Amino acid sequence: WDLGCPKVSAFDPANPLIISTGPLTGTIAPGTGRAEICSISPFTHPKELYTYSSFGGTWPGAFKYTGHDAMVILGKADEPVYLSIHDDDVEIKDASDLWGLDTFEMQKVLSELEPGASVACIGPAGENLSRTAIILTETSHASGGAGFGAVMGSKNLKAIAVKGTGRINVARPDELLELVRYIDEEVGYGTFGMLASKGDGLIYFEAGKRTGDKLKKYWKKANGCFGCPICCEAVIDIPGVGRGAAMCSDWVYAECGSRGPGELGDTSYYLGEDKPTAPAVTEKPAWEAAILSQKFGINNFDILWGLTGWLWHCYKRGILTEEDTGLPTPEWLGGTAKDHEFLTALFYGIAYKKSPFADGVTRAAEHVGKESWDVLKELYGARGYVSHWMDAVPGVLHWMFETRDPFDSCHDYFQIIRRPEISKYAFGTEKPAHSSLKDPTKTVYEDSEIAVIITQHRQRIKNSLPVCDYAFPVLYSKKRDGVGDTSLESRLYSAITGIGLTEKELLSVGEMIYNLERAIQVKRENRTREDDAVYDYKFKHRYWGEESRNVGDHWYGPIDKEKFEALKDKYYERRDWDKETGRPTRAKLEELGLKDVADELEKLGLLPQ
Numbered sequence: 001w002d003l004g005c006p007k008v009s010a011f012d013p014a015n016p017l018i019i020s021t022g023p024l025t026g027t028i029a030p031g032t033g034r035a036e037i038c039s040i041s042p043f044t045h046p047k048e049l050y051t052y053s054s055f056g057g058t059w060p061g062a063f064k065y066t067g068h069d070a071m072v073i074l075g076k077a078d079e080p081v082y083l084s085i086h087d088d089d090v091e092i093k094d095a096s097d098l099w100g101l102d103t104f105e106m107q108k109v110l111s112e113l114e115p116g117a118s119v120a121c122i123g124p125a126g127e128n129l130s131r132t133a134i135i136l137t138e139t140s141h142a143s144g145g146a147g148f149g150a151v152m153g154s155k156n157l158k159a160i161a162v163k164g165t166g167r168i169n170v171a172r173p174d175e176l177l178e179l180v181r182y183i184d185e186e187v188g189y190g191t192f193g194m195l196a197s198k199g200d201g202l203i204y205f206e207a208g209k210r211t212g213d214k215l216k217k218y219w220k221k222a223n224g225c226f227g228c229p230i231c232c233e234a235v236i237d238i239p240g241v242g243r244g245a246a247m248c249s250d251w252v253y254a255e256c257g258s259r260g261p262g263e264l265g266d267t268s269y270y271l272g273e274d275k276p277t278a279p280a281v282t283e284k285p286a287w288e289a290a291i292l293s294q295k296f297g298i299n300n301f302d303i304l305w306g307l308t309g310w311l312w313h314c315y316k317r318g319i320l321t322e323e324d325t326g327l328p329t330p331e332w333l334g335g336t337a338k339d340h341e342f343l344t345a346l347f348y349g350i351a352y353k354k355s356p357f358a359d360g361v362t363r364a365a366e367h368v369g370k371e372s373w374d375v376l377k378e379l380y381g382a383r384g385y386v387s388h389w390m391d392a393v394p395g396v397l398h399w400m401f402e403t404r405d406p407f408d409s410c411h412d413y414f415q416i417i418r419r420p421e422i423s424k425y426a427f428g429t430e431k432p433a434h435s436s437l438k439d440p441t442k443t444v445y446e447d448s449e450i451a452v453i454i455t456q457h458r459q460r461i462k463n464s465l466p467v468c469d470y471a472f473p474v475l476y477s478k479k480r481d482g483v484g485d486t487s488l489e490s491r492l493y494s495a496i497t498g499i500g501l502t503e504k505e506l507l508s509v510g511e512m513i514y515n516l517e518r519a520i521q522v523k524r525e526n527r528t529r530e531d532d533a534v535y536d537y538k539f540k541h542r543y544w545g546e547e548s549r550n551v552g553d554h555w556y557g558p559i560d561k562e563k564f565e566a567l568k569d570k571y572y573e574r575r576d577w578d579k580e581t582g583r584p585t586r587a588k589l590e591e592l593g594l595k596d597v598a599d600e601l602e603k604l605g606l607l608p609q
Helices: 059-064 103-113 148-154 173-187 204-211 249-258 283-296 300-316 339-351 361-368 372-379 393-400 420-427 448-464 488-497 503-525 546-550 561-575 586-591 595-603
Strands: 017-020 035-040 050-055 070-073 081-086 089-094 118-121 135-137 141-143 157-163 219-223 233-238 242-246 380-382
Touching: 017 148, 035 059, 035 148, 050 503, 059 118, 059 157, 103 118, 103 157, 103 283, 135 148, 148 157, 173 488, 233 283, 242 283, 283 300, 283 339, 300 361, 300 372, 361 372, 372 380, 380 393, 393 448, 393 561, 420 448, 448 503, 448 561, 488 503, 503 586, 503 595, 586 595
Parallel strands: 081 157
Antiparallel strands: 017 035, 017 070, 035 050, 050 141, 081 089, 118 135, 118 157, 135 141, 219 233, 233 242
8 A cells, every 4th residue: 555556567567575574473472483475466367466475484484583574575677686684684686597496496505605594486487477486485385376476586586585683572471471381281282273283294184094104104204384383294205206395285186196086176186107096196296296396386276276177177078188288188187198297297388388377277268268268167266266165155255355265364264164153252153154055055144244254354463463374363172162262363462562452452453454455456456346256157056165075075056146245235334335336435444544545545536425
């Protein structure tokens, strides 16, 4: 907002790349080793929208120790460069000889040039402006969902190396230590958020059950972000393939190998040299895929949840051929190519911008044409993102108001829609717990707008403190009769900063942030109620729901359009936004301390009357 909400393209030098830590970063508060990136995204479709993405690892804490909270990167270097930040010593250094290195090689080189520094960098995908390019630190921590690696590439910025020797002054250290003990002993590490136990990194997607000893025998240790006790990553090292860490999408290369290619939902494809009905994955091709995508700096999520399922359906329906995709057809699509050949061609095509998939599946479907766009709408949610947690009414409603897949930072629904007691605790109503769209004749729509609004506020707090989405808010605990403690964010903030904020007051900050984001969208993108939508297919047909993998049936809906539009009305009313335009009112903006924002929107004729 302060930079004027520039109406430029994602690859314009004037597009600001904003990277920020928060007041909790670099402390011993669990789950706080995070940073947030905001910029105009090249990935969103059909418009390039202002959006966000986060990442963890050691980089956020290392940057915080330099004495800086945030950076804004503007312009474009004439030649490749990297940014070196050692406390107050900030230099732009030549990276001409480093352009072309993969992300692992780049970090290795900078470990020699910048001893002790933590490095965030791009690979060939970012250099070549692939819209799916990530910003990677270490082997698997990435800002992945918005194409910000390509924004770095457009600025000829190869990497950011940070090294700090400072410290974080905690206002009330004894109180902080007591809170950490409370989380450990009374709430229980890993039971808060969504994970089931203090981890070894192998629990994600029940990887131990699905892959048996195939990958476990290569497990080296658990790993986590700076100062985090959950350790949701598994460090894997397969001789001849490589060493790296896996969590979330990285595991899916392995998970899919335990399924047949004919299954709908999930990614609907299979890796490995076993037969399609193999009960477990062939580990080397799966791990090779995970490592190669990280080295090139490619977003795994779009490939695994989106591309492979879309390809499978298009091939099986006779819509696409090898000529359309430019890829060798693998066995699971009826061809003869081995998985290694298929994946290598896919990754090289994306990383070096020689494939339509370099711009994401949505733009590829637009490029290919035929009926592939209809298939995409079955599998995708909105704005170029594959469906993710759209199996219940609050999830779909939440999607409508965002600029991206919102579920990078609101896994809260994982607990809420399955446990009425947690829904009651979090929202004051049990009804969202009965909002599943699996059987639309039983779906409860009422009060879903309450769940969405509160979750959106918590989401903004989460991304601003910042805290890990897998850890906060603490909605569930095995040690507290199943119900967690959602006051922890405000208590941690107060102990660390010395600024007393109650849970209610912190939620008001989240509301202010959300309204400011909406104002940015209104000013820059002319956002209206019409933009608050998902692909219309979901109101007419059963559609694929990713999270259904836990219950065996992969299809949901259709959604009742009339009830949903009524829900949108209630959402705008509860927000004190104008129902006709979907825009914040002056009264709401002034209530939140945003009078200057209201004045600017009114001057531009964008404030509802």
